Amino acid sequence: MSSCFRLGALGQHRALTYTRSAFRQCCGRSELAGPAISCRNVRHNSQFTGPQATSNSTRASYSHYYALAIGSAISAYLGYYYAIKHETQHPETRVSTSGLNDQYGTPQDFQKAIAELRQTFPSANAVSTDPDELHVHGHSENDYHPDSPPTVVVYPTCTEDVVKIVKIANKYKMPVTPYSGATSLEGNFRAPKVGGICVDLSGMDKIIEIHEADSDLVCQSGAGWVQINDTLKEKGIALFFPIDPGIGATIGGIISTGCSGTNAVRYGTAKAEWILNVTVVLPNGEVIKTRRRSRKSAAGFDTTKLFTGAEGTLGIITEATIRLAPVMPTAVAVVQFPDVRKATEAVIELLNKGIGIQCVELCDDNFMRGTNRYGASVRKYAEKDSLFFKFQGPTAQSIQESVKIARDIAKKYGGTGFELARTEKEAADLWMDRKNALYSGLALVEGCRGWSTDVCVPVSRLPDLVYETKEDIRKSGIASTVVGHVGDGNFHALLLFTSDEELERCRELVHRMVHRAIALDGTCTGEHGVGIGKRQYLIDELGEGTVELMKTVKRAIDPYNLFNPGKVGFRVDASALAGTHLYARLQLYPNARRGSSL
Known part of the structure; x- marks a missing residue:
C-alpha cells in the first residue's frame, strides 16, 4: 500500500x-x-x-x-x-x-476510574490513594528529578489483572505508569503531571518455570535478578542470569531500560540475546507473547526487541523467558596505573587477547580514597587510578593463564601492585569494595548527597571523555568519583553536593558530559535508560529521522499516549491538560509550558 x-x-x-x-x-x-x-x-x-x-x-x-x-x-x-x-x-x-491524541480525562473521570478499580479489585490492599503511598511511587531517592505522584496505585498479581487495569484506563483516558523495583535513575517511573494509574508490579515476582536442560527460566516481570540467582543456587542449579544492574532491579525494569552491569564486558546487556520472549499487555488491553521459547528464531521481526528499552511506553511486560549462563570458577584482582589512559590501553590489549575476563572495572583515585575511608573490607589501597578484574574459566589452570597474561600486559602499561585474591573470602571482600561505590563516594564529603549518571563511548575514546570530564568537574568545584565499565566504554560519575546551588552545578556538569560523549560518537546513557532525564538528548544522538520513526511506532501502538507518557522523548502535549487540574495553571502562567517536564 x-x-x-x-x-x-x-x-x-x-x-x-x-x-x-x-x-x-x-x-x-x-x-x-x-x-x-x-x-x-x-x-x-x-x-x-x-x-x-x-x-x-x-x-x-x-x-x-x-x-x-x-x-x-x-x-x-x-x-x-x-x-x-x-x-x-x-x-x-x-x-x-507529539502527533498523539493525548486528551486525558478530567479529574471527575479519574475519580470514576478509581471507583471502578476498587470494584474490580475489592481486596483491601489492591488499590490505594493513600498520600504517603502516592508519594513513594512518584519519588525516588536515586535521582533528583522533580517528584510527580500518580493519582492511584494498583497492585496486580497476574497478567489478567493488568489487562483489567488497562481497559479501565482506556475507558477514562487515564495515563498508566509501570513500577517495580524503583531503582531507576532517570525518572523512568514518574507519573505525568496530570496524574494517572501507577501499576505496581512488585507483587508479580513468581518464578514460573525453570528449564535447566535448556538453560532458561520463565518468570513474572516483578522477579528480581538477585532473587532468581539465589533461587537457582538454593536448588543446586549451576546456572545464573548474568545481567547485574542495581541490587533491587527486577526483570521487567531490566528489559524496559535495556540495562546492564559489571558483567557486560563478558555477557552484554539486556538488549543482547538474554531475553527470549516477553508477554506484554498493549495499550488497548490486548495481550501478546512476542515469540516461543526456542533459543533462536528467524521468524519475522524481533518484536521482543521492540519492548526492550521502551520503558513501558509501548506495553507493560508481565512475564519473560530469560536465558541463563553456566556458573564458572572466578578469581579477582586489582592493579594500579599511572593514569586512566594507560589503564584503558591495557584493557584494550587484554580484550583483544580473548582471555577469560568476566568484569573489568576502572575506579579513579578519588574512588580509591573513598574506599579507604568506607570500604566493605579492611583492605587499604593505593589511591591511584585502578582496575578491578574478575577472571573466569572452566578450570583453575585456565584462570591462571588469564591472570598471567593480564599481569604481564598491566606491567607493560605501567601497572603496579597487581594483587590476586588468595581465598574466596578475599575475592568477595575485594569485589564488594568495588560494588560499594555509592557509599564509598559519599564518604568523601560529610553530609553530602550524590547524583549518579552514566554515558558510554567507544572504548578507545574513554580516556578523552574521562580526562575532559574530570577537568570540568575540578573547575566547577564539585567533588566526585568516577567508576567505569571500561571494557565497554561505559562510565559513571558520582557528583557530590551539599546545597541547592551545588545541585544546579551538577545538572550543568551532567549536561556537558552528555554532549561530550555524543561528540565522541557515544551515547547519553549506557545503562540507565532515557526516562525524563535524558530525553532532551535523543535527537542530537539518534537524529531527527530516527526519533520520528520511534514516535511513529508509539503513535501506532499507543495513539492516546496512555502508557508512561513523557518518557523516551514522547512528551505530553499541553493540549492534553484541558479540563485537568493543571489546565488553569497553564492558562494563568503560559510560560510554564516552555521547558516543563510534562
Whole structure:
C-alpha cells in the first residue's frame, strides 16, 4: 500500500485518523475490546498473535511545504500502521508535536476510574490513594528529578489483572505508569503531571518455570535478578542470569531500560540475546507473547526487541523467558596505573587477547580514597587510578593463564601492585569494595548527597571523555568519583553536593558530559535508560529521522499516549491538560509550558 499527504492541519488529522483505523483493523476489535485473559492462558498462549504483517511503502512530495509519509511494518504480531511526519514552513524551523491524541480525562473521570478499580479489585490492599503511598511511587531517592505522584496505585498479581487495569484506563483516558523495583535513575517511573494509574508490579515476582536442560527460566516481570540467582543456587542449579544492574532491579525494569552491569564486558546487556520472549499487555488491553521459547528464531521481526528499552511506553511486560549462563570458577584482582589512559590501553590489549575476563572495572583515585575511608573490607589501597578484574574459566589452570597474561600486559602499561585474591573470602571482600561505590563516594564529603549518571563511548575514546570530564568537574568545584565499565566504554560519575546551588552545578556538569560523549560518537546513557532525564538528548544522538520513526511506532501502538507518557522523548502535549487540574495553571502562567517536564 502507498499513500501521499500534503501536510497541514487537515493532513495531520487525516493521518492520525488513518493510524487509529489501521490499529482497529489490525486488532480486529475496538480499542476497548479484548478477551478476558486468564493467567494460565497467558502463560502458555500461542493465540495472542496479531495479523500477518503486510508490506508498506511511502512516497514523498515536496513544494513550499515538505512531507514525508512513513510506512512502518512493526511486526507479525502488531500488523501495519501509518503515521506522518510534522510540517515545517522553513527548513530551519522545527515544529514540535507529539502527533498523539493525548486528551486525558478530567479529574471527575479519574475519580470514576478509581471507583471502578476498587470494584474490580475489592481486596483491601489492591488499590490505594493513600498520600504517603502516592508519594513513594512518584519519588525516588536515586535521582533528583522533580517528584510527580500518580493519582492511584494498583497492585496486580497476574497478567489478567493488568489487562483489567488497562481497559479501565482506556475507558477514562487515564495515563498508566509501570513500577517495580524503583531503582531507576532517570525518572523512568514518574507519573505525568496530570496524574494517572501507577501499576505496581512488585507483587508479580513468581518464578514460573525453570528449564535447566535448556538453560532458561520463565518468570513474572516483578522477579528480581538477585532473587532468581539465589533461587537457582538454593536448588543446586549451576546456572545464573548474568545481567547485574542495581541490587533491587527486577526483570521487567531490566528489559524496559535495556540495562546492564559489571558483567557486560563478558555477557552484554539486556538488549543482547538474554531475553527470549516477553508477554506484554498493549495499550488497548490486548495481550501478546512476542515469540516461543526456542533459543533462536528467524521468524519475522524481533518484536521482543521492540519492548526492550521502551520503558513501558509501548506495553507493560508481565512475564519473560530469560536465558541463563553456566556458573564458572572466578578469581579477582586489582592493579594500579599511572593514569586512566594507560589503564584503558591495557584493557584494550587484554580484550583483544580473548582471555577469560568476566568484569573489568576502572575506579579513579578519588574512588580509591573513598574506599579507604568506607570500604566493605579492611583492605587499604593505593589511591591511584585502578582496575578491578574478575577472571573466569572452566578450570583453575585456565584462570591462571588469564591472570598471567593480564599481569604481564598491566606491567607493560605501567601497572603496579597487581594483587590476586588468595581465598574466596578475599575475592568477595575485594569485589564488594568495588560494588560499594555509592557509599564509598559519599564518604568523601560529610553530609553530602550524590547524583549518579552514566554515558558510554567507544572504548578507545574513554580516556578523552574521562580526562575532559574530570577537568570540568575540578573547575566547577564539585567533588566526585568516577567508576567505569571500561571494557565497554561505559562510565559513571558520582557528583557530590551539599546545597541547592551545588545541585544546579551538577545538572550543568551532567549536561556537558552528555554532549561530550555524543561528540565522541557515544551515547547519553549506557545503562540507565532515557526516562525524563535524558530525553532532551535523543535527537542530537539518534537524529531527527530516527526519533520520528520511534514516535511513529508509539503513535501506532499507543495513539492516546496512555502508557508512561513523557518518557523516551514522547512528551505530553499541553493540549492534553484541558479540563485537568493543571489546565488553569497553564492558562494563568503560559510560560510554564516552555521547558516543563510534562
